[in-house]
Amino acid sequence: MSESATTTHPPSPMVGMIERPPGxxxxxxxxxxxxxxxxxVNGVVGLIFSASGPVAIILAAGAAGHLSAAQLSSWIFGVFVLNGILTMITSWVYRxxxxxxxxIPGTVLVGSSLGHLSWPEVLGAFLVTGALITxxxxxxxxxxxxAALPQPIVMAMVAGVFLHFGVDIVxxxxxxxxxxxxxxxVFFVLQSHAVLRRWMPPIIGAFLVGAIAVAVTGSFQPQSGSTTWFAAPVLQAPEFSLRAMLELVVxxxxxxxxxxxxxxxAILQVAGHRPPVNAVTIAAGVWSMLASAFGAVSSCLAGPTNALLVASGERQxxxxAALTFGILAVGVGLFAPAFVDLMLAMPAAFIATVGGLALLGALQNAFRAAFxxxxxxGALVTFLVSISELDFLNIGAAFWGLIAGVAVSFLVERDDFRARRAG
Incomplete structure (x- = not known):
């Protein structure tokens, strides 16, 4: 069989629990x-998406924890360089x-926890999370x-964690x-028409127009004394505390x-691919442990970015497109200090609005899936607890939202559990 033909085949059966590449x-x-x-083009668009709204979410989370520019630069170095390398390796191997x-939900969750957890405690939770995923x-x-947790309850937690980003837009x-x-x-004008959306993804158009608005109003305020444009990642020691483990790891x-x-x-399956689920999970876990040393949040298979990469072209x-994305991501990460300085010079309204709009579709989908x-x-209880800012036993509201939602559903929605098991 020719090499060309093998590129369309799904991964071979698993060796142990890790799926074999197709050849x-x-x-x-x-x-x-x-x-x-x-x-x-698909790879470039995927990178621009990742480097606009999602980065604004990191900066917003970092601001909540009063992280320094060096810590933010190291975080962005980790999420771009390390994940760019992982993207290139896995995409090449599995074709x-x-x-x-x-x-992104994890980043938002971390931002809400940094009000009462120290940064080293959060890093310890990152490391343990990676080990658990692996x-x-x-x-x-x-x-x-x-399948263990009802999807509506999980998505209600996500909606609760995301909600304040939507409120920040207002x-x-x-x-x-x-x-x-x-x-x-501009975001909603581009969102309103399919042709416009294909020509210019709404979040990218919003980002560009926002940058113009910042320039016109004279709101751009670069920090003085920037030392370098090239990344100097900071190796950071974790600290392990029970409250951080309970609040963040699960x-x-x-x-x-x-x-x-x-x-x-799900996105890749709809596009005709058969992603190696166990290999993806192991890779995300190992890379999450590695990323924690640089102060970066957990790695994952990126839904929106992969949707952009499979938007057109031959499946095989x-x-x-993923290799293009990975190469460009490494480039962005290597110049993380310059990128962070640029973003920090933007007014707070720019970061909050772009970050909130980047999450708007995810927030909508979370509400739809939850209710x-x-x-x-159970989803309603989870949502209410998650937005309550409850801090019981020094454990944040998202964790208690999951606990409360599952407990309430078990008490009053047993038919739903039975229907799910039957399905």
Missing amino acids: PVLRPRRVLQDFGGTYL MPLAFAWT LIGVTGQVGHVM KSVGGDPAIAIPIVV PLAITVIVVQNGQGV RQYT EARFTM
């Missing part, structure tokens, strides 16, 4: 033959787009973990309308395995 690793010459303009990035992947129990419109209103208007692992990886796998060549059919009472 030998492709030679560089073959990879270059598979490249094309369509895949280059399909497997773009890794960082968990263990689950090695045991081959990923499917069981995804606050920015009232507080700095000259910056926020153009961003919001919710972070759930967002990676169930929410983020689950979304990425779409892995080259569409079953487990609606």
